[in-house]
Amino acid sequence: MSTILTPALTAHWDEPDSFTLAAYRRDGGYEALPKALAMSPDQVIQTLKDSVLRGRGGAGFPTGNKWAFIPQGDGKPHYLVVNADESEPGACKDMPTLLANPHALIEGIIIASYAIRADRAFIYVRGEVLHVVRRLHHAVAEAREAGFLGSNILGSGFDLDVVVHAGAGAYICGEETALLDSLEGKRGQPRLKPPFPATAGLYACPTVVNNVESIATVPWILLNGADEFAALGTERSKGFGIFSLSGHVTRSGQYEAPLGTTLRELLGLAGGIRSGHQLKFWTPGGSSTPLFTDEHLDVPLDYESVAKAGSMLGTRSIQLFDETVCVVRVVLRWIEFYQHESCGKCTPCREGSYWVVQLLDDLEHGKGSEADLEKLLDICTNITGRAFCALGDSIEAPVKSSIKYFRDEYIEHLRAGGCPFDPAASTLFAMEPA
Numbered sequence: 001m002s003t004i005l006t007p008a009l010t011a012h013w014d015e016p017d018s019f020t021l022a023a024y025r026r027d028g029g030y031e032a033l034p035k036a037l038a039m040s041p042d043q044v045i046q047t048l049k050d051s052v053l054r055g056r057g058g059a060g061f062p063t064g065n066k067w068a069f070i071p072q073g074d075g076k077p078h079y080l081v082v083n084a085d086e087s088e089p090g091a092c093k094d095m096p097t098l099l100a101n102p103h104a105l106i107e108g109i110i111i112a113s114y115a116i117r118a119d120r121a122f123i124y125v126r127g128e129v130l131h132v133v134r135r136l137h138h139a140v141a142e143a144r145e146a147g148f149l150g151s152n153i154l155g156s157g158f159d160l161d162v163v164v165h166a167g168a169g170a171y172i173c174g175e176e177t178a179l180l181d182s183l184e185g186k187r188g189q190p191r192l193k194p195p196f197p198a199t200a201g202l203y204a205c206p207t208v209v210n211n212v213e214s215i216a217t218v219p220w221i222l223l224n225g226a227d228e229f230a231a232l233g234t235e236r237s238k239g240f241g242i243f244s245l246s247g248h249v250t251r252s253g254q255y256e257a258p259l260g261t262t263l264r265e266l267l268g269l270a271g272g273i274r275s276g277h278q279l280k281f282w283t284p285g286g287s288s289t290p291l292f293t294d295e296h297l298d299v300p301l302d303y304e305s306v307a308k309a310g311s312m313l314g315t316r317s318i319q320l321f322d323e324t325v326c327v328v329r330v331v332l333r334w335i336e337f338y339q340h341e342s343c344g345k346c347t348p349c350r351e352g353s354y355w356v357v358q359l360l361d362d363l364e365h366g367k368g369s370e371a372d373l374e375k376l377l378d379i380c381t382n383i384t385g386r387a388f389c390a391l392g393d394s395i396e397a398p399v400k401s402s403i404k405y406f407r408d409e410y411i412e413h414l415r416a417g418g419c420p421f422d423p424a425a426s427t428l429f430a431m432e433p434a
Contacts, residue, residue: 004257005257006256008217008220008256009101009217009256010100010254010256011027013096013101019100019103021103021142021143024107029103030146031223032219032220032221032223033107033110033148033219034154035222036110036115036222037156041114041115041117044111044114044222045068045115045116046064047064047221047222048115049062049065050226050230051064051238052064052229052236053221053229055210056211056242057083057210057211057213057315058211060303060313063214066198067116069196069199070117070206070208071198071206072117076205077120077203078116078117078205078206078207079118079120079122079202079206079207079208080113080118080121080122080208081122081124081201081207081208082122082123082209083124083174083209083210083211084098084136085124085167085173085179086212087169088288088317089286089287089317089319089333090246090286090287090317090319091315091317092244092246092254093242093244093315094212094213095129095132097212098125098132098136099131099135101216102136102138103139103142103143105123106139106140106143106148106162108215108216108218109123109162109215111218111222112208112210113160114156114158116206119159121160122183122202123136123162123164123165124182125166125167126166127166127167127168127169133164136164143162149161167179170182171337171391172188172341172342172391175391176197177193178190180197180202180209183202184203190343190391192388217229232259233259234258234259234302234304237260237302237303239259240258241256241259242254242316243255243257243301243316243318245266245270245318245320246317246318246319246320247319247320248273248274248321248324248325249272250271250275251269251270252270253270255269259303259313260302262299263284263292263296263318264298266301266318267297274322274428278323279293279297279320279321280321280322280325281327281405281406282320283318284296284299284301284306284312284316285306285314285315285316285317286314286317286319287319287334287337287398288394289311290310290398290401291327291398291401292309301316310401321426324421324422325426326419326421326423326426327402327406328363328413329364329419329421329423330398330402331360332357332360334398335356335395338353338391339353339354342391342392343391345388346386346388348382348386349387349391349395352379352380352383352395353392356376356380356383356395359376359379360399363410363413364413364419366414366416366417366418366419367414373403373410376399376403377399377400377403380399384396
């Protein structure tokens with residue numbers, strides 16, 4: 001096996017009991033916790049700063065810095081909230097982590113809560129993934145019974161309770177302030193910022209909101225050292241991360257490797273694009289990031305390099321599409337998703353997403369004119385930066401990049417009076433000969 005893989009969170013996924021406390025401890029689990037509790041909270045935060053762990057939820061904000069924003073001595077309760085609402089098309093790394101290695105998250109939660117001086121933490125998980133919700137409840141119960149949660153953890157005097165909260169299935173609740181509103185029992189809609197969650201988050205108290213993978217990586221850093229983590233990756237994008245490959249790839253799945261790894265390297269591990277076909281376009285960070293083509297196979301998958309090439313690393317949700325796929329159809333499906341999931345709070349997103357879908361649908365069916373492409377770009381420009389949250393901004397990325405790289409394909413739809421692609425040809429199952 002190639003040495004570019006750095007299995008940490010995924011190291012023991014193939015063990016049938018990997019989700020249990022016994023298996024986690026057998027593989028070194030909960031050894032980072034006493035080490036962290038022997039340090040001061042500020043020392044734990046400094047360790048995270050030294051590691052330069054950046055948030056694995058998509059934005060890439062330095063985790064240690066986020067923890068340090070929490071005001072101390074303010075007399076208010078502090079909260080840690082884990083965002084497990086993974087639901088963007090293509091995103092599929094957090095759910096398998098919770099299924100196969102939930103105790104890494106729980107140990108990370110305890111360490112993070114200690115660092116920010118919180119005595120209650122919440123895991124906000126999608127309600128549809130009932131098997132994940134049940135596994136989290138099981139893991140929390142195991143940790144509590146073993147003395148890792150509750151009062152006076154490991155004799156340190158630190159108390160912590162963890163609440164598993166199942167959401168109602170709204171994509172908008174992946175946005176941190178909408179998640180907080182939902183957690184408080186309100187309709188999940190983004191808040192106007194400032195104030196930011198660090199000062200007025202859950203119940204108007206200082207709150208840290210982190211992604212599953214971010215928190216689950218914390219025990220590894222405490223156990224192995226900040227320098228060991230920072231030695232991996234690139235100059236500004238440190239450490240390892242899970243790359244999710246899906247679509248027209250021979251072996252789809254989760255590939256844990258240092259940031260800066262290229263898609264060409266990952267495809268070498270994944271067996272390449274499905275036999276007999278070639279890569280047409282792909283997303284480096286999920287459906288909300290601008291498309292890449294086969295010209296970008298050697299772009300290092302780190303925050304800076306991907307941004308320089310014109311996209312975003314996001315959640316490393318790499319969706320791969322071969323030459324059988326209609327880019328107009330794919331983008332239409334994505335924007336239909338965003339339109340459906342728009343919370344409706346702000347006009348640019350609510351109304352703009354509707355019109356983008358109408359125009360794309362017309363183009364997909366060969367209606368309209370080439371001028372509609374400019375109209376699409378104009379509408380997207382008027383959504384971006386004017387919406388309450390990033391959901392509105394997500395609409396522009398696939399539309400604008402698809403027109404940039406595949407304008408001729410849009411025009412071909414108009415010339416042919418409909419889609420020139422056979423939808424059945426892009427399916428993953430074997431096609432019967434005619």
